[in-house]
Amino acid sequence: MRLNIKVSATDGQARRGQVTTARGSFQTPVFMPVATRGAIRGLSTHELASLSAKGGTRAEILLANTYHLMLRPTADVVEQLGGLHDFTGWGDRHMLTDSGGFQVFSLQPKTDDEGATFRSTYDGAKVKLTPELAVRIQERLGADIQMVLDVCAGLPASTTVLREALERTVDWAARAKAAHRRIEDQSLFGIVQGGDNLELRRESAQRTVEIDFDGYAVGGLSVGETREQMMESLEAAIEHLPSDQPRYLMGVGDPLSIIEAVARGVDMFDCVLPTRLARHGTLLTSEGRLNIKRAEYARVTDPVDPDCNCATCVNYPRGLLRHLTTQGELTAQILCTIHNLTWILSFVEDIRSAIESGTLETLRAATVQTWQQMSPERKGEGFPQ
Amino acid sequence: MRLNIKVSATDGQARRGQVTTARGSFQTPVFMPVATRGAIRGLSTHELASLSAKGGTRAEILLANTYHLMLRPTADVVEQLGGLHDFTGWGDRHMLTDSGGFQVFSLQPKTDDEGATFRSTYDGAKVKLTPELAVRIQERLGADIQMVLDVCAGLPASTTVLREALERTVDWAARAKAAHRRIEDQSLFGIVQGGDNLELRRESAQRTVEIDFDGYAVGGLSVGETREQMMESLEAAIEHLPSDQPRYLMGVGDPLSIIEAVARGVDMFDCVLPTRLARHGTLLTSEGRLNIKRAEYARVTDPVDPDCNCATCVNYPRGLLRHLTTQGELTAQILCTIHNLTWILSFVEDIRSAIESGTLETLRAATVQTWQQMSPERKGEGFPQ
Numbered sequence: 149m150r151l152n153i154k155v156s157a158t159d160g161q162a163r164r165g166q167v168t169t170a171r172g173s174f175q176t177p178v179f180m181p182v183a184t185r186g187a188i189r190g191l192s193t194h195e196l197a198s199l200s201a202k203g204g205t206r207a208e209i210l211l212a213n214t215y216h217l218m219l220r221p222t223a224d225v226v227e228q229l230g231g232l233h234d235f236t237g238w239g240d241r242h243m244l245t246d247s248g249g250f251q252v253f254s255l256q257p258k259t260d261d262e263g264a265t266f267r268s269t270y271d272g273a274k275v276k277l278t279p280e281l282a283v284r285i286q287e288r289l290g291a292d293i294q295m296v297l298d299v300c301a302g303l304p305a306s307t308t309v310l311r312e313a314l315e316r317t318v319d320w321a322a323r324a325k326a327a328h329r330r331i332e333d334q335s336l337f338g339i340v341q342g343g344d345n346l347e348l349r350r351e352s353a354q355r356t357v358e359i360d361f362d363g364y365a366v367g368g369l370s371v372g373e374t375r376e377q378m379m380e381s382l383e384a385a386i387e388h389l390p391s392d393q394p395r396y397l398m399g400v401g402d403p404l405s406i407i408e409a410v411a412r413g414v415d416m417f418d419c420v421l422p423t424r425l426a427r428h429g430t431l432l433t434s435e436g437r438l439n440i441k442r443a444e445y446a447r448v449t450d451p452v453d454p455d456c457n458c459a460t461c462v463n464y465p466r467g468l469l470r471h472l473t474t475q476g477e478l479t480a481q482i483l484c485t486i487h488n489l490t491w492i493l494s495f496v497e498d499i500r501s502a503i504e505s506g507t508l509e510t511l512r513a514a515t516v517q518t519w520q521q522m523s524p525e526r527k528g529e530g531f532p533q
Numbered sequence: 534m535r536l537n538i539k540v541s542a543t544d545g546q547a548r549r550g551q552v553t554t555a556r557g558s559f560q561t562p563v564f565m566p567v568a569t570r571g572a573i574r575g576l577s578t579h580e581l582a583s584l585s586a587k588g589g590t591r592a593e594i595l596l597a598n599t600y601h602l603m604l605r606p607t608a609d610v611v612e613q614l615g616g617l618h619d620f621t622g623w624g625d626r627h628m629l630t631d632s633g634g635f636q637v638f639s640l641q642p643k644t645d646d647e648g649a650t651f652r653s654t655y656d657g658a659k660v661k662l663t664p665e666l667a668v669r670i671q672e673r674l675g676a677d678i679q680m681v682l683d684v685c686a687g688l689p690a691s692t693t694v695l696r697e698a699l700e701r702t703v704d705w706a707a708r709a710k711a712a713h714r715r716i717e718d719q720s721l722f723g724i725v726q727g728g729d730n731l732e733l734r735r736e737s738a739q740r741t742v743e744i745d746f747d748g749y750a751v752g753g754l755s756v757g758e759t760r761e762q763m764m765e766s767l768e769a770a771i772e773h774l775p776s777d778q779p780r781y782l783m784g785v786g787d788p789l790s791i792i793e794a795v796a797r798g799v800d801m802f803d804c805v806l807p808t809r810l811a812r813h814g815t816l817l818t819s820e821g822r823l824n825i826k827r828a829e830y831a832r833v834t835d836p837v838d839p840d841c842n843c844a845t846c847v848n849y850p851r852g853l854l855r856h857l858t859t860q861g862e863l864t865a866q867i868l869c870t871i872h873n874l875t876w877i878l879s880f881v882e883d884i885r886s887a888i889e890s891g892t893l894e895t896l897r898a899a900t901v902q903t904w905q906q907m908s909p910e911r912k913g914e915g916f917p918q
Contacts, residue, residue, distance in 0.1 A: 185856070185857070185860055185862055186853060186856065186857070187853075187857050187862050187863075187864035187865075188864065189862065189863050189864065190863045190864065190867075191864065191867075192844070192845075192848075192864055192867050192868055192871075193848070194844045194847075194848045195580070220856065220859075220860055221831060221852070221855075221856040225831055225832055225852060225856070228832050228834075228852075229832065229834055229850050229852040229853065230834060230850070234834070234850065235850065235852065235853050236853065237848035237849045237853065239848075446606060446610055447610055447613045447614065449613075449614055449615060449619070459577070459579045460577075462579075463577075463578070463579045463622035463624075464621075464622040465614050465615070465619065465620065467606070467610060467613075467614040467620065468571060468572075468614065468620050468621065468622065470606075471570070471571065471605065471606040471610070472570070472571070472572050474605075475570055475605055477570060477572050477574065478574050478575045478863065478866060478867075479572035479573065479574065479575065479576065479577055480572075481863060482575075482576075482577050482863075482867065483577055486577075
């Protein structure tokens, strides 16, 4: 099903919108938490559903990883358990599955025109993923949005390598589109590649749009380039994407990259960053990153962020989080994950308000001020485990 | 503060009651979940507070371990953060701290009349715990109920060893009572020892009651004896405990032992069993233990227990729990812990109702039928880590 975005406000290239799907609708810009194997690490989906930013913004769409689920418990099992919505307990809310490509290409597969052959990280078995199979598997997983199988080249890369990745991605995208069958209740997104080469980005966007997808993602970023290079590549791609459909920047989730990308017209984001940082005791706050393991917090009764209304900030002193984190207690990971995801919901809520009130520049300047010390995710950061 | 139990119904020796404390009151029989280091492993206190059995029974009192907290983050830090209630986020609900004795004696300390000297499991530092120090530390931790430092002998043990443990426990109990200062808002419980020797159990109970405590515990059980021996020893002790004060069986929490002990007049229980089993994927159900890792559950859409109203049973199929548990996902531990603690709350709720309606014998027979294959906890099971 083709997705349309109804834009209710703009501020420069940034847009505040609503995407209508077969299931219902979700608000944009939106951040999608990552439930790698069907669960966020350290947070149940029923508690995720209960998280709420001050203004009432909740998680509306969840991402799950096709690579992991196709191997364990298999798409067959997920389908038999009612598809990802029932399987994960996320119920009637939205879900998106990636194609598995990003993980597969992290494994340096043997790739030919037909597909990519790799060894399972679970049991070493040889597995081949093709564009058609990626569609079939995601059909059975049953998310609302599918992604095409693309070829993602790490950066820096030669023009030859980027060109090859582009050609194969476009070829596979056309095959995925032809294989797409659940057109009434599943949407299929194309993915723009091209690395940090602006010409290739433009060409990739144009050729992907010619195939005509239900929505468009920009992939192959946050894989080794600087944030400046990322934004230039993003701009080159977005220039050629239709304005009436959602745009999704894959695997990017640090606050500065989010707001810079929103300012360039991106609507959707996903990233393991907030949950991964949480598991290591790094908290997102209005004053930047906070490493809760530091000894200075041992005797602090204040919450992580006095302005935050998450259960962690409402109920627990920094001293407890410091204690549980340094002792490696499971519950520390739960509490830090609740905070970081609520913080991201609040940040996105602030971005939405800023677009509505035409003050995104002010928020962007403040975000730069706070987060400029935080580099974009390192290569492979999007790859779980 | 002396605690009194107001008994509203009895069935044989079993009693349904309410214990009034300086903080308020809690219903009995009661099961106390264990927050070893200030947190239940795999469940935040705010989510624990939200758990509810079908009839509305909630967790009303939480146990924390003095041994762990005195070493990390130290009683000084906990006190500075407002005491355990604020530190743990458990707020205005009840808390109990053990004396640290059980853990210390698991470390085979050097013991003399003055106290027990041991090496910290955290950093190897030499630490000495005395009856007076255990009271002081628990004063600073600030729970509503303190336990005296006792000497717990593993079973089987010779009469000489049990006699020595009894004498030292009684001697130390008198010193703890003399050291007890926060008498307005903290209650101090004595502990009956005596192993599996019924004469020693009676003598220990009598001499402990002579010292005059705010409530009484029976310790040194579930340390290697059979359930039959446990119950005989319990009966011998209870015979000499006052009927107007609460009785607490320490470290016992399997369903069969709980109902057998309730039938003998016990009011309070604590155990790591439900949370520890949960972390290993073993679930408590109305049909007994269920190992969710078994392959037969991979494709099952039913919840763990269709009669259970916990968030896990309401939201997730067995197939998801099986998948997450076999994959070692954190969230599996969260979901299984929610279920097991809710199940115990429900079980205790059923026991309360049965006492009120005079049908405890029927529930006991059914419980024996279901759980007879489940042996009592093995020696050391109560020792976290």
